[in-house]
Amino acid sequence: QQPAAGSGPVNRHLRLRLRPRRTTGPVPWAVLVAAAAVTPWLASGSTLHTTARLVAVGLLAASVAVLTTHAGLPTLGQVAPYAVGAYTSALLAGSGHTNAPVALAASALAAAVFSTLTGAVVTRTRGVVFLMVTLAVGQLTTITAGKWNSLTGGTDGLAGIPAATLLPDGPALVDPALLYWYVLAVAGLVLVTRWWLLRGPAGMLLRGVRD
Secondary structure: OOOOOOOOOHHHHHHHOOOOOOOOHHHHHHHHHHHHHHHHHHHHHHHHHHHHHHHHHHHHHHHHHHHHHHHOOOOOOOHHHHHHHHHHHHHHHHHOOHHHHHHHHHHHHHHHHHHHHHHHHHHOOOHHHHHHHHHHHHHHHHHHHHOOOOHHOHOOOOOOOOOOOOOOOOOOOOOOHHHHHHHHHHHHHHHHHHHHHHHOOHHHHHHHHOO
């Protein structure tokens, strides 16, 4: 029997690529959420502080995954907008604006503006050049932060940053459990938003760029 037209290896390859990807089932996510929920009752204060920092840095890894995995643009400078947002939050707190949601919004806006300005140059490159340009952006940001003593404190960093507050005149987030819950809530909101965007037209656009 003669094979049907278009049933060659190229067509078989296309059919394989068009198969939907397997996604992580609900059980691993349920276990992860349960582990995160019981952590404040099982861990000490120092462990909660460390865990909160790990969750915050995990958002940096999630942003790298969006560029590298979905858009096919491997980056070595993703820490630059992350640092811009961190300095923005610290400077606001140092000037008396300790409200955490306001600082979070201002940090995201500052990082977005920085990414827009640098992205206009970075996205005009491809391949290894793109990788090296992102590395240069990260290194230049690090050098600027280390040299700009009046703004960033230089290599010594900023000291005496007041603790954040959830409400304008509310108590400071000094309790390790409350700080952990706040960081976990923000990270969860960001990751859910990321998941929702990647499932829509924005995710299709990024995958189109990669392909």
